[in-house]
Amino acid sequence: MCDRISAVRCRGVRSGAVVSAAAMWMLSGSALGQTLAIFTFDDGTATDLSGYGVTTSLIGSPPPAFSVTGYEGFGLATSGSNAVRVNLDINPTLVPKLTMGAWVKPGVINPKRHLLSHDNGGYDRNIGIDTRGGGDGWSAFKGTGVLGYVPALADQWQFVAVVYDDVADTAMLYVDGVVKNATGSPGAGHAYMHIGNSTCCDTGINGVIDGVFVLGEALSTARLDEIRNGGIRKAPTCPIFFKHPADFVACKDDAAEFHVIAAGAGDLSVQWQIRTEMGTWVDVGDGEFPGVGGLIGTDTPDLSVINLQPGAKVRFRAMATNACAPIPSHEAWLTVCPSDSNCDGFVNGDDYDQFASAFEAADPAADLNLDGFVNGDDYDMFASAFEAGC
Numbered sequence: 001m002c003d004r005i006s007a008v009r010c011r012g013v014r015s016g017a018v019v020s021a022a023a024m025w026m027l028s029g030s031a032l033g034q035t036l037a038i039f040t041f042d043d044g045t046a047t048d049l050s051g052y053g054v055t056t057s058l059i060g061s062p063p064p065a066f067s068v069t070g071y072e073g074f075g076l077a078t079s080g081s082n083a084v085r086v087n088l089d090i091n092p093t094l095v096p097k098l099t100m101g102a103w104v105k106p107g108v109i110n111p112k113r114h115l116l117s118h119d120n121g122g123y124d125r126n127i128g129i130d131t132r133g134g135g136d137g138w139s140a141f142k143g144t145g146v147l148g149y150v151p152a153l154a155d156q157w158q159f160v161a162v163v164y165d166d167v168a169d170t171a172m173l174y175v176d177g178v179v180k181n182a183t184g185s186p187g188a189g190h191a192y193m194h195i196g197n198s199t200c201c202d203t204g205i206n207g208v209i210d211g212v213f214v215l216g217e218a219l220s221t222a223r224l225d226e227i228r229n230g231g232i233r234k235a236p237t238c239p240i241f242f243k244h245p246a247d248f249v250a251c252k253d254d255a256a257e258f259h260v261i262a263a264g265a266g267d268l269s270v271q272w273q274i275r276t277e278m279g280t281w282v283d284v285g286d287g288e289f290p291g292v293g294g295l296i297g298t299d300t301p302d303l304s305v306i307n308l309q310p311g312a313k314v315r316f317r318a319m320a321t322n323a324c325a326p327i328p329s330h331e332a333w334l335t336v337c338p339s340d341s342n343c344d345g346f347v348n349g350d351d352y353d354q355f356a357s358a359f360e361a362a363d364p365a366a367d368l369n370l371d372g373f374v375n376g377d378d379y380d381m382f383a384s385a386f387e388a389g390c
Helices: 002-009 021-028 221-230 349-360 376-388
Strands: 035-039 056-059 065-069 074-079 083-086 097-106 113-117 126-130 137-141 146-151 158-165 170-175 178-183 193-195 206-215 240-243 248-250 256-259 261-263 269-275 281-283 287-289 293-296 302-306 313-321 332-336
Touching: 035 240, 097 113, 097 126, 097 221, 113 206, 126 146, 126 158, 137 158, 137 170, 146 170, 146 178, 158 221, 170 221, 193 206, 240 313, 248 256, 256 332
Parallel strands: 248 332
Antiparallel strands: 035 206, 056 083, 065 074, 074 206, 083 193, 097 158, 097 206, 113 126, 113 193, 126 137, 137 146, 158 170, 170 178, 240 261, 256 302, 269 281, 269 313, 287 293, 293 302, 313 332
16 A cells, blocks of 8 residues: 555646736735745746635747756746746835845856846836946846946856845845845836846846745745755745645545645644644544545655545645745645545446455455444445435
């Protein structure tokens, strides 16, 4: 059975609407920290994983390409003339403190190649490759000009970020641990932003972009170091889930698997819970759980359930915890189908024949309720499930 587990383990908003960061905070409180938008591109799309459901669209013909090798998993390939539009308003009046960044592998090092931008021509919030910050390299707009520069390296991955603090009137450029600071507060730009080129003018990045994050806080250099060293899962300050568990329908001979991808700063832990018949959620530990089966990995992102009990129907969820308040994943159902006797994923006459043969022979395989006897109670349990389709 453990071999089976290893094999298995190897396996908001209306469309087009611009999301106000202030409105998102008002709706969510501190539940999701201040992660405004985050993109891994690992599913071959520009899907926001922040939990806010920020919408996006592709710009350019041809549009940016996905499913290319990224810094972690897959990335986003842009040509300089295409981009991802992100319907998120990062204007200083709504987001006084902002950190945005990504991993970038530029194929061409030319000036005025924009990476993340909402600029409308007034040196608004923007990071990219420029010559106006003292040299040809990574630079950021600061409202009255360009902050820079840190050399951009062709065909090499670099971690690039900018931190704006409108309250303190400061801007900070961070590239692979190198920091440039300046006084300045960019003004109002567009009520949306681009990944891959400017929302205003010039051209964009010709290369690959991965792990884009937009946070409504002014991160310290220590936090940026943590993200650069730990990857995109360290970008959110408070926990969020990049992946939620999915429902699992099984027969009694299966091993059920539930998987999450949690992200968050610092020491992040995951704990699985089960919903009781009283409607409360309780932590579970490794071992046999009555009426369900044997649980393995209850304090990891990967939960396995073996020795499944026929007829079990329960809900699991994961809790992610760091220095912030714990955050629950979506709920996922485990349904163990007692009438799928041959475990082929279908309930039909083959299952009836197999159960009937086992029942007539008093085979323990027909002891569906696991009371140690093969009798009418087992037959009734099978018949009810068979008629219900599971």
